[in-house]
Amino acid sequence: MSDVAITVSGLDHYFGEGDARKQALFDVNLEVGSGSLTILMGPSGSGKTTLLTLMGCLREVHAGSVRLLDQELFESDEITRIDMRRRLGFIFQAHNLHDSLTARQNVMIGLQVHGRGDPARHGEAADHLLDLLGLGERLDYLPGNLSGGQKQRVAIARALVSNPNIIFADEPTAALDKVSGLAAVQLFKDLGRARGTTTVMVTHDPRILDLADRVVTLEDGRVVMDRIQT
């Protein structure tokens, strides 16, 4: 695998049709190195989520190019995008856990996307990761019986459990207190170091900025600042 995980070049994006057509991204160019932690910042409506979903194969790329793990997404078909997603991990603003499944089962789902396997082994992997995230005591809890922060940590475990190449996260720490928010981001960073996992994260949380390798700022659909930190 190359040193570059994501290459975005000349990316435009529009929403809507006809008179309602609105441009959300203008000529975005970006290169994200493997194993790095990149933070997207910017005011509300600046296009952070739009960019994240385009890079994460959740939307079709209509104009410009996104290369993800050496796969061009412009004019890619649905199946290619679905298969690409299996190599990615998503952490949403809302935890989006399945409320009929226990914490362990929610995490196991992250493994089962890769096909049939031994459910017992899936369970062990899920338990291990949940333990790491401080939820060792809550394995068999349904989401309804977990606090907001605990749910978000389950969602983080679900995204990490299958060793994704890239993690996309949209305000993952919003529901977490200061300590566990920092701990979660530190975990992304450690994973990046240990496994070469790339993380792209949207956040407004100034405490986290210091941990980032790079901070990209968007405004009105344009990249206005791209700062590499050391």
Add this chain to the structure above:
Amino acid sequence: MTAFLSRLLGRLPIGYLQLTHHPGRLLAALAGVAFANVLVFVQLGLAGSMAESVAIPYRLFQPDLLIVSPAESETLSDASTLPRQRLFQALVHPDVTDGTPIYMSRSTWLSGQEASSSIQFFGVMPDAGEFFHDALAAPLIRLSLSDTALVDTLTRFVDMRSFAAAHSEAPVPFEMQNRQLGAVGTVSIGGGFGGDGVFLISDQTFFRMFPQRSSATPSHILLALAPGADPGRVAAELAQLYPPDTVRIRTVTEATDQEVRYQMTERPTGLIFAFGVVIGIVVGIVIAYQVLSADHIREYATFKAMGFRQSFFVGIILEEAIILAAIGFWPGLAFSQLFYHSLAYLTNIPIFMTPERAVAVLIGTIIACSVSGILAMRKLAAAEPADLF
């Protein structure tokens, strides 16, 4: 259960977990599936009992061929009469060994204060036992005494218990058509859709009871053939003997099958049953759809974002559909059994569960629930992972 299903499916039984997570909703869905099953079973049971009650009187006969007038010949009981001459003409054929006429008519039996039953009378020759079911041969002889009858113990709307011991030594009196009759034996036929019971009497008693009827015009003619003669061939050859379109010649099996088909497809009752089955299926599909399309859109969108393909969602929905069908079927079956027993007890109609019907309805239930699942799939396919952020 979860562990078992996990091993079976090779993944978490998400459908099962989704269903059991909301026990109230699950119970309502199962009750709905069971209810739809009962609807279908009741209609099929009634249709089956109609077919059965159509067939029962035919089973009294065991001749090789049955001749009727072509007019109104769809049913046994409403057949027009035909000239007895046709019987004598048939006897000329070398393979026809014997024949006998049957006379049919109906009368109302005022059996109690308010109760009345429509009785179908079969006037037969007492010495023609060879044309009837073996068990009838001996009792038929007793009909040689005038004004005697073999009464139907399964007659609807009448308490027939006092007739149970009827015999020629101890005839049980009753009155019909302003005649004093004596029951000298019993048969068990029961009411169908053409009447409430069948009484057998001699041809002579028949003419006294129904003076407008003549021995020259029977309702049916039964023919016995020489051993080994092919009924189909003989029927074709006999048809040549008669003026065109004056008779309809069939084996008893053909006549039975044709009347069953006629009752099922051309009479309102048969169509009502078919309609009822359709209603039951629609009710089942709608109820299952309600549950299967329940709001899991966000969860499904999340699974889509994770890279699950459409087949995974189809799998979950079918898992739910099959669980609903496979569990909901049993209470449906149990209630239907109860219904069949009660109805058979109250009305004496031959309604009972057959294994074929139970299996067919189970398979139908699974198919109907799967159809609901596929319909629900269309709604859930709208789940859009990009909207999750």
